[in-house]
Amino acid sequence: MLISEQERFWSHVIKGPADNDCWLWVGAVSDDGYGRFWVQRGGKQRAVRPQRYSYELLTGLALPRDVLLLHDCDIPLCVHADIDLARSHVWEGDHRKNMLDREQKGRTVNGATAWRWRGLPRALRAERSRALRQTVLEHGWDPALMSAALSGTDPEHPRLF
Numbered sequence: 001m002l003i004s005e006q007e008r009f010w011s012h013v014i015k016g017p018a019d020n021d022c023w024l025w026v027g028a029v030s031d032d033g034y035g036r037f038w039v040q041r042g043g044k045q046r047a048v049r050p051q052r053y054s055y056e057l058l059t060g061l062a063l064p065r066d067v068l069l070l071h072d073c074d075i076p077l078c079v080h081a082d083i084d085l086a087r088s089h090v091w092e093g094d095h096r097k098n099m100l101d102r103e104q105k106g107r108t109v110n111g112a113t114a115w116r117w118r119g120l121p122r123a124l125r126a127e128r129s130r131a132l133r134q135t136v137l138e139h140g141w142d143p144a145l146m147s148a149a150l151s152g153t154d155p156e157h158p159r160l161f
């Protein structure tokens with residue numbers, strides 16, 4: 001049976017239970033810690049960023065190639081987009097004026113304290129993304145386990161054993 005591209009996309013996403021939680025991409029993760037979603041365009045395979053795919057799909061906006069999407073929640077795997085910027089976890093680079101709101105919101109998402117990724121070296125970000133993906137795939141949405149998976153690769157909180 002053929003499934004649509006969108007069905008295939010959402011089959012790789014696990015959503016947190018609360019409205020404000022992240023929606024985590026659990027498909028392919030590349031070496032920069034961000035996801036990869038393969039689509040057919042013009043008869044060719046092309047990798048797209050899941051958060052960009054989701055953003056365009058859910059907002060109906062076309063995202064120019066040179067416009068970066070920023071993650072308000074700081075989770076590279078998050079694809080929680082919404083036309084309402086107050087709800088969306090990703091937004092275009094020039095919407096930074098909403099930062100204050102978002103800083104507040106960021107502290108309460110996912111039923112855990114915010115996981116700060118900004119400024120992490122690329123290899124560490126990839127390691128964290130994969131640890132997070134693995135945990136969610138194995139155990140479902142479990143904030144305590146997710147935090148543990150992430151802190152296991154946090155240079156400020158080295159693994160104890």
Ligand SMILES: [Zn+2]
Nearest residue numbers: 022073078089
């Ligand atoms: Zn998020």
